[in-house]
Amino acid sequence: xxxxxxxxxxxxxxxxxxxxxxxxxxxxxxxxxxxxxxxxxxxxxxxxxxxxxxxxxxxxxxxxxxxxxxxxxxxxxxxxxxxxxxxxxxxxxxxxxxxxxxxxxxxxxxxxxxxxxxxxxxxxxxxxxxxxxxxxxxxxxxxxxxxxxxxxxxxxxxxxxxxxxxxxxxxxxxxxxxxxxxxxxxxxxxxxxxxxxxxxxxxxxxxxxxxxxxxxxxxxxxxxxxxxxxxxxxxxxxxxxxxxxxxxxxxxxxxxxxxxxxxxxxxxxxxxxxxxxxxx
DNA sequence: AATGCATGCGCAG
DNA sequence: TGCGCCTGCATTA
Numbered sequence: 059x060x061x062x063x064x065x066x067x068x069x070x071x072x073x074x075x076x077x078x079x080x081x082x083x084x085x086x087x088x089x090x091x092x093x094x095x096x097x098x099x100x101x102x103x104x105x106x107x108x109x110x111x112x113x114x115x116x117x118x119x120x121x122x123x124x125x126x127x128x129x130x131x132x133x134x135x136x137x138x139x140x141x142x143x144x145x146x147x148x149x150x151x152x153x154x155x156x157x158x159x160x161x162x163x164x165x166x167x168x169x170x171x172x173x174x175x176x177x178x179x180x181x182x183x184x185x186x187x188x189x190x191x192x193x194x195x196x197x198x199x200x201x202x203x204x205x206x207x208x209x210x211x212x213x214x215x216x217x218x219x220x221x222x223x224x225x226x227x228x229x230x231x232x233x234x235x236x237x238x239x240x241x242x243x244x245x246x247x248x249x250x251x252x253x254x255x256x257x258x259x260x261x262x263x264x265x266x267x268x269x270x271x272x273x274x275x276x277x278x279x280x281x282x283x284x285x286x287x288x289x290x291x292x293x294x295x296x297x298x299x300x301x302x303x304x305x306x307x308x309x310x311x312x313x314x315x316x317x318x319x320x321x322x323x324x325x326x327x328x329x330x331x332x333x334x335x336x337x338x
Numbered sequence: 339a340a341t342g343c344a345t346g347c348g349c350a351g
Numbered sequence: 352t353g354c355g356c357c358t359g360c361a362t363t364a
Binding site (some may be wrong): 060061063064110125126127128129130163164221223230231232233234277305326327328 | 348
Binding site (some may be wrong): 126127128129130131145147160161162163325326 | 352353354356357358359
C-alpha cells in the first residue's frame with residue numbers, strides 16, 4: 059500500500075488516535091523491544107511525514123522513524139486489542155485504540171538530528187507543499203523547484219527520476235505511471251527533454267492527486283469524464299481499489315485510445331504506459 | 339504445500 | 352544489475 063499518500067494519512071491517523079495521551083508500546087516480534095520499553099507510557103505529541111517516511115514524536119524520548127518498504131502495513135483497531143501475532147513489530151495501545159505495525163523496512167527510535175538528516179536526503183514532497191489559499195507565509199512549504207533543478211539537467215529517464223526519492227519524495231510506482239499518462243509523456247523520455255511547463259503541470263497534478271489520495275486513502279487518478287460511470291464501463295475489479303489509467307493494466311486497451319497498455323521492467327519495478335497516448 | 343508477486347530501498351559488484 | 356530484507360495474499364500444483 060505504501061506511497062506517500064499512505065504515509066501522510068498514517069501520520070494523521072496516529073495523531074487522531076493516540077495524540078496527547080500516554081500509550082503502551084510493545085514489540086511482540088522482538089526487533090523493537092528495547093525501544094518499545096523506552097516509549098512505554100510516553101505521550102505522542104507530534105507526527106510528521108516526508109515522502110514515504112513516517113515520524114511519531116514522543117517529546118524528549120525521540121522520534122519513532124517508520125518506513126514501510128514494499129510490504130509493511132499498519133493496522134488500526136478499537137480497544138480492547140486482541141493479542142498480537144508474533145509478526146507485530148510495534149504495537150501501540152491506548153484505552154480506546156491500538157495499532158499494529160508489521161513488516162516495515164525501518165522502525166527505529168531516533169533523535170532530532172537523525173531525523174533532520176533524513177529530511178536532508180529527501181527531495182520535495184508534493185504533500186508538504188503549502189496549501190493554496192491558507193494565507194501561510196510563502197516559502198514555508200515544499201515546491202517543485204529543487205526537483206526541476208535535478209530533472210532538467212539529467213539524462214536519466216523521467217520514469218526513473220520520479221521514483222528517485224532524492225529528486226522528489228513520496229511518488230511510487232502507481233503515481234509515477236499515472237501522472238506520466240495524464241500528461242502524455244513517454245516514461246523513457248530523458249529528464250532534460252521535459253519542458254518547464256510540463257514539469258510545472260506534473261508537480262501541480264501530483265499535489266492535487268496525492269492530496270486526494272490522503273483524503274480517500276487510496277489512489278484514484280482517472281478524470282471525472284473517464285470514471286466507470288461516466289464511460290459506462292465496469293469498475294476496476296482487482297484488489298488495489300482505485301481507478302487508474304495504466305497501472306497494472308498491461309495488454310488491456312487504453313481507456314482513451316484503445317492501444318494495448320505496455321509494461322516493461324525498469325530498475326526492478328514494473329512500468330506501465332500507453333504507447334498511443336504518451337509521446338516521446 | 340509450494341510458488342509467485344507486490345504501491346520500496348540499500349547495498350555489493 | 353541483481354540480491355536481500357521484511358510479510359501477506361493469491362495462484363498453482
